[in-house]
Amino acid sequence: MPQIEAEYFDGDPGEGRRDRVRTRRIAGTRARAALTDVAPLIVGVVSGATLLLGAAAVGGAWASGEVPGRSFGEGPAESAAEAAQALGSWLIGFGFILFVTMGRRAYRDASARRTIGILWDVGTFWPRAAHPFAPPCYAERAVPDLTWRMCTWTGRTGGRLVISGHSQGSVLAAAAVWQLPADTRKRVALLTYGSPLERLYGRWFPAYFGPKALLELSSEVDCWRNLWRRTDPIGGPMLITAETDPAGDGCDDPTDVDRQALKDPVVYGRSERHPLPEPILGHSDYQAHPDFAKERAALLDRLTPAVPRQAQGSSGRSSA
Template sequence: PYQNPGAPALGRPGFWYGRRIVARLRAAHTAAGLLTVAAAVAVPVARRDAAAGTAVLESAGWALEALLVAGAAAVAWVVCRRGRTEARADHRLDRAATTLLPGAALALLTAVLVYACWSRPGWTSSGRLPGDFAFGLLMLGQGCCIVALAAVARSLYRRAPDPATALRGLGGPAVAVLACALGGVMSGGVAGRFADWLGDEAPAEPPVLLAWQAAVLPPVLLALACLAVLHAARAARTRRRIAAGVAAEYPGSVPDGDRSRRIAGARTAAALTDSAPRFAAALSGITLVLGAGALAGAWLTGQVPGEAAHGAHPLLEAAARAAQDAGSWLVGLGFLLFVTWGRRAYRDPAARRTVGVLWDVGTFWPRAAHPFAPPCYAERAVPDLTWRMTAWTGRTGGRLVISGHSQGSVLAAAAVWQLPPHVRHRVALLTYGSPLRRLYGRWFPAYFGSGPLLSLHRDVDCWRNLWRATDPIGGPVVPEAGPAVDRGPLPDPVAYGRTEQQPLPAPVLGHFDYQDDPAFAAERDALLARLSGPRPLPDDRCGADGAPPGAAPAAASGTGAGAGLPAPRLSRERAEPGDPPGTAG
């Protein structure tokens, strides 16, 4: 990659070369998990041995606790000292961190299990499972981190405000709240089922905090249902308003109420994407408040909700017990629904497409935060695409058209940012159904905000983007440049009723099949014609129709096939002297 310290964030040399740091972080997280289990087993046993006064077992307990503290310090040192760098590609091997650390943690866990299984006559388990204070401390720490993250995000937004940014810079903290809540719910469900399993042999109950977390789940779901009803009512009004003017957009068409409502419904459903930030803000705010209430209730009362409400008003006591019981069952039901939805993705194409969209977005970013996440496919696709573009333009002296649909447009932009400037000027972009600005720019403004995308538009030879109002994912990418980049919204369907060109009712295509739209063929032919002419001057930008003159005998197209959204596949073809314009690629 081009060594340019002033390049955009995605153009930094080490951005897509983080596999070594992922290996180190994976080892550190694995060791931390093993040490956590070891500590949960060793600490209660060591406290009992210290109280019993057994010299040998007490000494072994103190030694194991000391080793656990040393292991925790080693994990913290690896995470903090050997972090991620984007200034250079990370090719350093670190076998001490990747091999010795998890191996030592596993050996320590084995020693702890042997120590805990040692015979202790007269010692039986009773009461609640340990970890109530640890769960509360973890939840409090997560809340404090989220508040600090919100303060930092708000400060960064004030320095460089962008109206298109989701929740005025608070999108990251809002998602973090929901992620922590989901993790807490899943942990509570596992602990509850484990307590039930242990209860067959000895009385055991989950920690109090987990019971409070389960009790606040029904109110959260009720608030979620109210938000869904509110958005549905608003969408119904919007659909009726749009349907009244759909026929007028197709001159000479005979109005058809059913056809207009179907088109208006597609546009309304696509527009719901733009309301996702408000939905996430409301849900995360409710979750944060109720989560704080659950933590306070658990620490102040020391009892589960049903017991804490004992003696209060009968309705309040009944509501607390009902919320606790319903939340416990909802946790298990939610896990089953999660597994069922995953299985459905293998049988239902629509569900598989939805899961594929989420999977492609989730696996685009490098695993800098969570090393157990699925592998980042962009760490393979972006460098490969970058090197192929650089090598081909250097060998042939030609220029390229990179065509990318949906997630493929994101990969194409990321690869172009990694190019040296002299190669970047020889590349033209044709994107369609692109989430670059609508989704990525809104949630990741530092990487795909208005500034980076406008800079990319100025750096490449030409950029044309197609979008539809019925597309829930794609949209304009550089609205500041006007029609010089974005062409849309394209008519969808292409015809309102039956015509000689469309003897059957044209379908609503939404996010897919842009290649079937006449506008795609027109823009593609214009870009290829631009390539077939003399090379343009540096200030010769492509205009609204995408057809100013250009140069060079090469083109490349990128579509692709991921789990849901397409990823670029580079192909190239060189025009021979005497070929008609537009035959390259």
Template sequence: AAAVGTSAARHDRRAGGPGLLDALGWALDATLVLGGAVVVWVVCRRGRTENRLDRRLDKTLVRWLPLGALVLLALVLLYAGWSRPGWRSEGRLPGDATFGGIALVQGVLILGLAVVAHLLYRTSPDSRTAIRGFGGPAVAMLSCALGGVMTGGGAQRVSDWLDGSDGSIDGPALVLTWQASVIPPLLVVVAVLCGWFGFRTVQRKRREMDRMAADYPDERKDSTRTRRIAGTRARAALTDRAPLLVGIISAVTLLLGAAALTGAWVTDEVPAKAAGGLPDTVEGAAQASQALGSWLIGFGFILFVTWGRRAYKDPSARRTIGILWDVGTFWPRAAHPFAPPCYAERAVPDLTWRMASWTRATSATGGRLVLSGHSQGSVLAAAAAWQLRPSVRRRVALLTYGSPLERLYGRWFPAHFGPAALTSLHREVDCWRNLYRTTDPIGGPIQLHGDCGPQVDRAALKDPLAYGRTEEHPLPAPILGHGDYQADPAFAEERARLLARLKASVPPPRPEPTPSAAAQGAPEAEGFTPAPADPPGTAG
């Protein structure tokens, strides 16, 4: 509505414009400003608290916003379609000041966020924190850049299609054109980084091949098998280098975004004759960069749609998207107001209630419980254990495997899953054991340091379980990576050890008084029954 209405209103405000259309233009512009202010107010007001449910806003204003926007768009189309003799399209579409202002404000906010993040990191520095505390600003920079290049590249691509082969139109706002132009150099930086990480991965693969003899002694070596195992380990280690990749790309994106904003402002100030006097090589490079950027954005959009379509047919792609979805929707709506509702707000209280109920059901569980969590389930397990009462928490043991608690959550969200939080959880539960593999790209060790009880991490599990064929493994053992931790004998061993520890540390439950004892007037507190014969189950 703003793109269509402002162009027509600007024409009507010229000298000699019709009075009625001029008044309608001012009225529509005021309505657009008011509607934008209302939308910003609604967004800022939503999700600011997790303790109060605001139903009045949902039932009134928010539900009318989409209909109001459509009505406003229809009115603007009627206004812009009114007959204006002698008016023809020329020049660029409006929006240089608007898009430039948005980009400038985003850059200033991200720089402010970076300053705050640096100050917070200095109060509690930790070498494992992603990008030395700049993880939040870096991801915010990439998010703003993605929105900018999608807008600029998409507008540039559509303007090329509308241009045809007979004429030449200026197309979208100058800022969007510059944003599309910085995509090729950014992709060059990404390609160089990917090449560097690929080189380091090959080096790590060679080192892992040398270590294979120590991991599988007395085995007849097979070069193909060795390369496959070493390659899986080397690729899994790329997860630990992702913060460096994100940090470098974010910094380069900030610099290129500032260059695009400056270039749009300078180009707008340069007269047309001066701009036409640029060297042919410079002008050709600029046009090639713009065209390549717009085509790459169109290709990226098709790639996004194709990947979403592939998720319906390919289990591997569906699993990858599911992991990203789980991580994003784990946090409350205050962290992502436009995303789907937070499933942890339902899963964690339900899991907490079940744990408390099972520890009270002494006849079935003996008052003890092992909480088993894999991958994102280990994050839910930790969140649920934090919600328990201390008396209940002491009857619960944690068994995590393939857990991203420290490797991903602890590094990117140190305030909630950093060393201090995980150490306190280790001290408060009865015991905690963690299983991981060097071939797992997601899960990793917890790496708790200091005097906080028994060691959490077990030594890295072998993957595959057997190098060659054995009596226990007549077929070649598969490389499991992130899945099937229960297939490893270490899982059953650690679970049995946790159950035995709980059985020894938890006092036996108080039974109901026997009829004879009740008849003799024995007090209830005097009676005990043996622990249940059946071993308690594992909640996973």
């Protein structure tokens, strides 16, 4: 908690008074957001425990000569099989209850609906060839359409684009930019915020969104800036470092993608400049941060010389 207070009060006396409750609330939000980073470890531990329990059940049944679910003897192998079977039955029941509870909560709680919607977006991004039980893939329609629009606009006007994407929109934007021809890709700048590209997709699907793939994308687009918060449970930094790019090719510096973490809340407490308490936004409303407009303006200034004038009926921005 002292680190959080130091971020707000060091060098800025106008942040108001220190409040232990406010500090704990910010720290709690950051701690819950950080749980996303340990999700692979949790999944690995649960999967390993399930495998061991299943193996113990099969081994106990084989050693005792009994079919699981029927009578067991008194030996350690039989006891292990019985315990594994009982635990599996409880876990199945718990999973069903959890599924029903989340379904009912989605009708009453907007945040629960948002969470389920995010999971649905992730599941429907991949085509059915990757998962036979997946719902229809919207990316098969959205990515080619966005790619066609970027190619058509840049080809017809000779201008450049800043394509911005939030959350799952940043994944669609990156996938669309990857499909562009090389000459068109050099005239496109990316602005991503609250992006799960590295934090979720890069860790669960490293073959498609791993460090090398993200570095390649950064070096091929005109420029790329990524905004993130420590309170965001979904979005995070791209972590493209100089170690993965010894040549330093591409835009001014392809490793200079991540901006310093945005403050959330923007200000710590109430003061004369900010009479109302600022909310902790987490994954939402990145556009409300004052630094968002600065970063967007910097990208537009970089692209301004090649962008046609508004009088020609063209626009230099696009979003996903």
